[in-house]
Amino acid sequence: MSDDHVYLTLAEGHEDDTRWAYGTGFEDPLHGVDTTVPDGLDAAELAASCVALADDALVSAQRLAEWTTRAPELEEEVALANIGLDLLGQARLLYARAGQVDGTGRDEDAYAYFRDADDFRNVRLAELPNGDFAFSVVRLLALSSWRLAHFERLAAHPDPVLSAIAAKGVKELTYHRQYAAEWAVRLGDGTAESHRRMRTALERVAPYLGELFTAYDVRDEVVAVLRQVTEAGGLPMPVYRPLPGCGRAGEHTEHLTPLLAELQSVARAHPEATW
């Protein structure tokens, strides 16, 4: 490792493949963390919260990764991939925590690669296809605003591991929300075409907003952020109506199964393989 050129260092042969962000067979992301569950915590509830938050992050990361080679500019491609990588990191930590507390001892791969769509607890907004850049911006704005508000509260959670994951996530999500908010304003306040696309995107996202507010009470804060951004971009505030079904209960759109099929294909074809 004395080579001072990072790309040469990356190209060297290594016995362990622990350096890559995508793949399987990683070392436990909570390696060496004190993983005791405090007395008096409902383990099943804690595990369920971790899985739902991890599923939101994993599914979002997969959609964000799909922008690679397709974003309007290289800078946006890099930005969306970085946001996805942060979320993937959060998902790994949350799955690892879930496996410790739910008594199954499952690792992150078991959650990510070997569950079917109806076992996933992500909100449906995360799994919808990317659509155009405006739709992805509005979705990211909604999801990151909600997740930031929720994580900010979870930082005071009695489980020290979840609380630490959330406190770290707050810093990352602040950047994600900022990115989405600035693009939302820029597109809303841009050309007639970008404004029209933003209105369409807001209408498409609106029905799915209610689902974000079912489990955790950060609605007012998220609504305030959406109002701030839409006003700055000269856009109408989305009006949401309840939509039948709930991703948090495992009821998903037809889009999740193909997303998972792609995500899980290699792990399922070669269950013992690591890459």
Added chain:
Amino acid sequence: MVSVLTDVRRARHIAEQVPDPELPMLTLADLGVLREVSLAPDGTVVASLTPTYSGCPAMAEMRADVAARLAAAGYERVEIRTVLDPPWTSDWITPAGRRKLTEHGIAPPGAAPRHPAGPVPLVLTTTRRAAVPCPRCGSADTEETSRFAATSCKALWRCRACLEPFEYVKEI
């Protein structure tokens, strides 16, 4: 016979010198990710590391590097712990680390934003951030071209004076 105190100092020194996999001009100590090196009563060297970002793919490599270097230095029992709390902040990059970043054409971070407890405010003004001085020519006439770059911890900037693009370690 080496005293325990000297020995833990030596172990700390070895761990401190391990280079960061993504910013190899910095040691783990410069980056502020090596939180503690101590000696357990049974003689195990315990090194504590904290990740910069949740998705940092270099974390496992850092753990492996520290363990390998300590083992090579003759420490038979080594344990690497991950510390998640408090979360890493760019404020922990040492003055030496900041100097090395600048020498390598990377602008070091300013002070990390501090929010009181409660909702994180969203600020939408375009003149929100102070200019980052160009690490090559020192000019303050610079602009952000992308808040995200080749790794999570960096943004892309451009200098309007010398026209060079440069990377900038983000405040977090």
